[in-house]
Amino acid sequence: MNPPQRCAAVVVGAGPAGLAVMGNLLEKQLGGKIAWVDPYFQAGRVHRKYREVPSNTKVALFQAYATAVQPFRSVINSTRIPSPFSTMAKLDQDKTCHLHHAADMVRALTEGIVKMDEVYACRGHVTAANLADKTSSWTVRIQRADHSDEVELITPRLILCTGSSPTQVPIPACGQHIERLDLDIVLKPSDLVSYLPRNEPQTVAVVGASHSAILALLNLGDLARSTHPQLRIKWFTRHPLRYAEYMDGWILRDNTGLKGLAADFARQQLEDDQLPQSEAGRFITKIDCAGGQEAGQYERHLPSCAHLVQAVGFTRDPLPELSVNGTALEPEFDAVSGGFHDAAGRVVPGLHGAGIAFPERVVDPHGNVEHAVGFFKFMNFLKKVSPQWTA
Ligand SMILES: Cc1cc2nc3c(=O)[nH]c(=O)nc-3n(C[C@H](O)[C@H](O)[C@H](O)COP(=O)(O)OP(=O)(O)OC[C@H]3O[C@@H](n4cnc5c(N)ncnc54)[C@H](O)[C@@H]3O)c2cc1C
Ligand SMILES: NC(=O)c1ccc[n+]([C@@H]2O[C@H](COP(=O)([O-])OP(=O)(O)OC[C@H]3O[C@@H](n4cnc5c(N)ncnc54)[C@H](OP(=O)(O)O)[C@@H]3O)[C@@H](O)[C@H]2O)c1
Structure with missing residues (x-):
């Protein structure tokens, strides 16, 4: 040296x-x-x-x-x-x-x-x-x-x-049959399209409700609508969707609230009063994990999932x-x-x-x-x- x-x-x-x-x-x-x-x-x-x-x-x-x-x-x-x-x-x-x-x-x-x-x-x-x-x-x-x-x-x-x-946390009932799907792949549609097999029925679990999670739902929903018609998504979320709000000269939830395309998609297709009739709702099922029911919900709904994407922060x-x-x-x-x-x-x-x-x-x-x-x-x-x- x-x-x-x-x-x-x-x-x-x-x-x-x-x-x-x-x-x-x-x-x-x-x-x-x-x-x-x-x-x-x-x-x-x-x-x-x-x-x-x-x-x-x-x-x-x-x-x-x-x-x-x-x-x-x-x-x-x-x-x-x-x-x-x-x-x-x-x-x-x-x-x-x-x-x-x-x-x-x-x-x-x-x-x-x-x-x-x-x-x-x-x-x-x-x-x-x-x-x-x-x-x-x-x-x-x-x-x-x-x-x-x-x-x-x-x-x-x-x-x-x-x-x-991307953060990884221990998820209850996450058995060996579930393959971890890297958030970075889900955020890159050109990789995601070839990563998931096309002609197989399969369910992907998405955990989270902030920007990364909403974009994961958007990208997976796009696949289900186009190249992967048998793909379904279970969305595990523990709080209501939160948006940035433009106040007088400042932004409420400037760093944590949804903005841009993710906010538009969430408002128009993922809110409880939209999901049942929205296009995304044809492929996405919301699993409400709020109020301490997390463990039970994972135990009930994860066994049918082949992949798990964690979008729970960095x-x-x-x-x-x-x-x-x-x-x-x-x-x-x-x-x-x-x-x-x-x-x-x-x-x-x-x-x-x-x-x-x-x-x-x-x-x-x-x-x-x-x-x-x-x-x-x-x-x-x-x-x-x-x-x-x-x-
Ligand atoms: C999906 C996503 C979307 C985002 N979108 C926006 C947006 O629209 N607008 C916005 O303003 N912000 C956005 N952000 C937030 C933020 O601006 C980005 O995360 C940004 O890339 C962070 O930059 P960084 O330099 O802190 O870290 P990084 O981009 O991760 O860069 C860290 C660098 O450090 C290097 N490094 C690490 N350890 C060492 C070492 N020991 N020795 C030498 N080099 C090392 C790495 O190789 C890397 O090149 C987004 C974040 C994410 C995750
Ligand atoms: N350009 C874009 O659109 C874009 C896309 C992705 C990321 N980003 C940026 O990247 C940064 C990180 O964003 P992010 O969305 O990845 O993460 P984030 O903003 O840090 O949010 C993490 C989310 O994960 C939830 N969470 C944490 N642990 C959980 C658990 N065990 N189960 C369920 N939910 C859990 C949190 O909910 P609680 O509040 O309940 O803890 C929170 O909503 C931000 O600055 C963001 O702006 C930008």
Whole structure:
């Protein structure tokens, strides 16, 4: 291994959050290289898994993200047209779009940012980071993506934007006969169509009632209506459908309520007074799990299902091994400052987080607490907190 290089910051992850961190740090001109580490540099999960997903945010918010910081604007201005930026600019700003537009925009910004002189882009996986308390500096270990060697970097700032993956929870009565169907496959119709056998009677269980679950029902319903006429869906849900509501200058359930296409489909076809006569209702049976009847409902209805899709949220991906002076650290995220605390409640110097794994805690005018997940929400949070990271 070569001697460790010194950097002004190390940013882990090149999804929309890692990119937003890079934009903010570059804008501050820290006076040293910023290392950026990811195995792919391809916009994270939104490109790898969710290109076919309809957005639940307006095009205008993707545009606002892409133009929020000077380094991004420089990339856009020096990119030849037509580009993902010019394509995005031509879309109706007040409408939603498919996420391939957002993914291509992030990839094009990434391509421009990695070429900047102040950036050291390292294709690899951060495996460990140790803080030397005395000097407040992190030694960050990276396994290169081609497994050729390991790299070490020394930095006062380490920012984790490592993302999240679909959550798996234990489901009662989930016997061996049921095959787990990956949520990511269900959210990608071009994969789903060939994943499920066409000419067999089969029932898929879908658990959940938020964006992912509703899109799973929409995609499976589309198959049942077209290529998979013998497909049926049992929808296990434990609460009524909840929608984002546009109030005077703010949005109630901005982060948890249904929006966009998912909200339209839910309102028009899945509500209790619609489902019995809706087109989706020909294939989807709702299994009400509210009010403590969950276990009994699964026991009654799961045995007839061949596949189970869990759409019950997202869980942080594993973090690199973190330590302070060689002693293992289990850091706790502070969703107000974007920093971390140790088990004794002390601030961990130089360690920060952003993105779906480390979102901001927000409180709406009615006092409801949510976590702000979305491209432009990451950007807003970073604009607020990153000046303190570099002070
Ligand atoms: C299905 C779905 C639809 C969504 N739709 C929208 C939408 O319409 N509008 C909106 O604004 N938001 C949307 N979001 C929310 C959010 O914007 C996305 O989840 C976004 O992709 C999160 O970005 P991220 O950078 O935090 O994580 P990710 O995209 O998961 O990126 C994390 C990156 O970190 C890398 N990484 C992880 N560990 C390491 C390591 N140890 N070393 C190096 N690299 C590492 C990974 O390879 C990956 O590239 C959606 C989310 C989901 C799940
Ligand atoms: N572009 C899009 O349309 C789109 C699509 C998918 C996801 N997303 C985004 O991705 C993020 C994650 O969304 P998500 O829909 O995957 O998850 P989510 O918003 O975190 O919601 C998880 C849902 O799962 C339910 N749940 C949790 N455990 C359960 C259990 N054991 N049984 C039944 N239900 C359970 C929760 O209900 P309780 O409230 O009862 O716990 C909640 O409704 C959000 O930011 C969202 O905006 C966007």
